[in-house]
Amino acid sequence: MDSLLDNAIMSIQLGLEDHASPDKRRVISAARNLYAGVLLLCKEVLRRLSPPNSNDILIRTRTRAIRGADGIVCLVGSGNKTIDRTQIEEVFRQLAVAVDLSKLRRLAEIRNDIEHMHPNVGPALIQEAIADAMPIIRTIIVNELQEEPGDLLGPEAWAALLDEARVFKAEQDACRESLGSVGWGSEALASAVSEFRCPNCTSTLIRNGNPAAAQVGELQLICSKCGEEADPDGVVEEALNRALEWDSYIAAKEGLEPALDECPECGKHTFVLGENRCVNCNFSIRGYECFVCSEPLTLDEYRFGDGKLCSYHENVLSKDD
Ligand SMILES: [Zn+2]
Ligand SMILES: [Zn+2]
Ligand SMILES: [Zn+2]
Structure with a gap:
């Protein structure tokens, strides 16, 4: 045959x-x-x-x-x-x-x-x-x-x-090459560059028109195919989600914390848990701990609490009121 x-x-x-x-x-x-x-x-x-x-x-x-x-x-x-x-x-x-x-x-x-x-x-x-x-x-x-x-x-x-x-x-x-000069300062972000897509035509041929750009916010992204300018925040957020899709899938399957989460500060889905920080606004959860037990706060404890208590002590202290 x-x-x-x-x-x-x-x-x-x-x-x-x-x-x-x-x-x-x-x-x-x-x-x-x-x-x-x-x-x-x-x-x-x-x-x-x-x-x-x-x-x-x-x-x-x-x-x-x-x-x-x-x-x-x-x-x-x-x-x-x-x-x-x-x-x-x-x-x-x-x-x-x-x-x-x-x-x-x-x-x-x-x-x-x-x-x-x-x-x-x-x-x-x-x-x-x-x-x-x-x-x-x-x-x-x-x-x-x-x-x-x-x-x-x-x-x-x-x-x-x-x-x-x-x-x-x-x-x-x-x-x-036009993106090569940017210091990503993050492994996840660096690996997401190959996932950049034009929001207009979805081409991966996105170039940076600002050679002086040193970080994400300074990028001036232009699609080489359709010529449209693209908002760097949106392009980066989507690329990151795509790059970490497999990690997120595995994490969800095994009940682990996700690879990527919503940042409590800037609201974008760009908080990389493995790096303990948001690659969009640089917010880091490092240094935040419960003032009663000194346990480091999780992202959700920070998000839903006042940034000073772990969920256990938040609970205990709220019952005392
Ligand atoms: Zn395009
Ligand atoms: Zn953020
Ligand atoms: Zn505590």
């Missing part, structure tokens, strides 16, 4: 043809085809890794048990429905497939944004989608399928992928 691979190749080629078309309306099908092609390529990898006679079990959402002639029971794939993006990522992780799928989610987001946002968002984002797809396509074809990308995709499609990715990367480097 080579049809999965054939479909993957065709889908990627069609996406690039859509992209090259002067008809700007085709940007939606460009994004759809590109994304579908990358998912199909991933499924081809899993199809090849599926055990023999398992009906491609690794790419099927359902399985069923069968008893062979020798009496041995085994699971095989069942039905036509195949796994989605998150399941693909999961199986790639489980099998330690050496393909970096970290950009796959962004690719899915871009496809959705292009489909659902204002039509002028599409042209701004499609190059980023290609730049995200290119390394996944290359690694899968070279490492997993042991083929040459230019042979499989055709020299034109492969050259188009490389060109677009190169142009995007150059602009991305320039954007990153």
Whole structure:
């Protein structure tokens, strides 16, 4: 069954043809085809890794048990429905497939944004989608399928992928460099820079127009794609939430305190608990302790109390009144 691979190749080629078309309306099908092609390529990898006679079990959402002639029971794939993006990522992780799928989610987001946002968002984002797809396509074809990308995709499609990715990367480097002079003073904040997005078109190509900026408030953020200025506070808050999303998810699952919380002083969701301070207004909970028992106050004790008592002593003393 080579049809999965054939479909993957065709889908990627069609996406690039859509992209090259002067008809700007085709940007939606460009994004759809590109994304579908990358998912199909991933499924081809899993199809090849599926055990023999398992009906491609690794790419099927359902399985069923069968008893062979020798009496041995085994699971095989069942039905036509195949796994989605998150399941693909999961199986790639489980099998330690050496393909970096970290950009796959962004690719899915871009496809959705292009489909659902204002039509002028599409042209701004499609190059980023290609730049995200290119390394996944290359690694899968070279490492997993042991083929040459230019042979499989055709020299034109492969050259188009490389060109677009190169142009995007150059602009991305320039954007990153314009943000390089800023002293973030926070590990969480520094790691959130790669999550900066334009609030208007969602492009990650955000640059800083104020070379003298030394901290967040002094940034002058401009989107390289749509040209809109962006409010640094909002961009930073959203980026931070995105960067710490996984930590927050794990914390919620294990009943730990969240990675990020609302700051009691500035009201933004930018209080990094691991660093014990708000990266927006610099408020720190350090030094605040209960004047009865000297226990350091938690963020909520500070938030809901008067900043001088732990919740226990707040309770005890309020009963005395
Ligand atoms: Zn923009
Ligand atoms: Zn704050
Ligand atoms: Zn106390």
